Amino acid sequence: IEQNGPGMALGKHLFLAHYIAQRIAEELGNALVYPTMPFTPTGDPVEKTGHMRFSGSVNVSEQAYGLIARDVAMSAIAAGFKNVALMSDHGGGGQEALKRVAADLDSIWKRKGVRVIYVPDLYFKEKEQMRAYLTEHKIPIDSHAGTDDTSEVMFVDKDHRWIRPDKLINGQGTEGVTGDQTKATVELGKMFVDDKIHDAVDQIRALLK
Numbered sequence: 001i002e003q004n005g006p007g008m009a010l011g012k013h014l015f016l017a018h019y020i021a022q023r024i025a026e027e028l029g030n031a032l033v034y035p036t037m038p039f040t041p042t043g044d045p046v047e048k049t050g051h052m053r054f055s056g057s058v059n060v061s062e063q064a065y066g067l068i069a070r071d072v073a074m075s076a077i078a079a080g081f082k083n084v085a086l087m088s089d090h091g092g093g094g095q096e097a098l099k100r101v102a103a104d105l106d107s108i109w110k111r112k113g114v115r116v117i118y119v120p121d122l123y124f125k126e127k128e129q130m131r132a133y134l135t136e137h138k139i140p141i142d143s144h145a146g147t148d149d150t151s152e153v154m155f156v157d158k159d160h161r162w163i164r165p166d167k168l169i170n171g172q173g174t175e176g177v178t179g180d181q182t183k184a185t186v187e188l189g190k191m192f193v194d195d196k197i198h199d200a201v202d203q204i205r206a207l208l209k
Contacts, residue, residue: 002042003054003176004145007167010056012145012153013090014038019156020089020122020196027201031085034072041065041093050092054176066097073105077114085204087119089196095120117207122200129195139183145171146179148192155189 001010009015017036025031039060043050051057060068069086076084084105086098102118109116130148134141142148153162168184171177 001038001056001058002051003056004149005167005169005171005175005177005181007164007169007177007181008145008150008153009162011038012149012162013040013088015156015162016152016193017089020193020200021087023193023197024122024200024204027197028204032081034076037065037068037072039065040088040090041097042090051176062093062097065094066101069098070101070105073101073116077105077109077116082114083208084114084116085119086116087122087200089123091123095123115208117204119200119203119207121203122196125199125203126192126196129199130192133191140180142179144173144176144178146177146181147183147188149179150181150184151186151189152192153189154184154186155193 001014002012004010004012014036021033021036025033039058041062042057042059043052045052045059050059052059073084073086086102088094088098099118099120102116105116131141134147139147150163150168157163168181169175169177170180170182
């Protein structure tokens with residue numbers, strides 16, 4: 001949970017993760033989604049670094065995040081799941097924590113017929129695709145809560161609860177936005193979200209061959 005300026009609700013990654021995870025499971029056809037973790041590493045709340053410079057952001061340490069992810073994965077294994085996929089819609093230290101947890105558990109459980117995999121393409125590959133599209137169409141590339149993030153939330157916000165169109169801004173970081181939210185569209189959001197889903201599904205299938 002992190003700031004997104006006056007025009008977008010705080011929990012954008014959580015909203016997106018709920019939608020995207022369900023769609024990934026549907027595409028795979030044989031998967032279940034565990035409850036989405038609402039908090040990730042976002043900065044130091046004491047030193048007020050990163051997103052913790054802004055009110056509304058919530059941080060958990062990378063260590064705590066990794067321990068929770070590990071316990072959830074172990075719970076899935078205990079329940080009898082043979083394949084466990086860890087992924088995140090948020091960048092930063094949380095991605096590294098998931099990578100370490102997956103590698104550690106996979107090294108232990110693979111010989112017992114259980115796989116634990118990390119799926120970075122949902123975030124990193126899609127970011128490359130998104131930036132290439134924005135560059136090609138001469139839309140400025142942003143770094144936080146800008147055109148791409150806002151478009152994605154617009155697409156999943158079917159009930160119009162999370163976006164205030166009259167409050168969207170072209171921000172330079174001082175209000176918690178680095179990018180132009182005013183260029184966001186539902187159509188862009190659908191394209192970017194679909195890319196995340198397809199990238200994740202393709203990588204999961206490749207890793208579990």
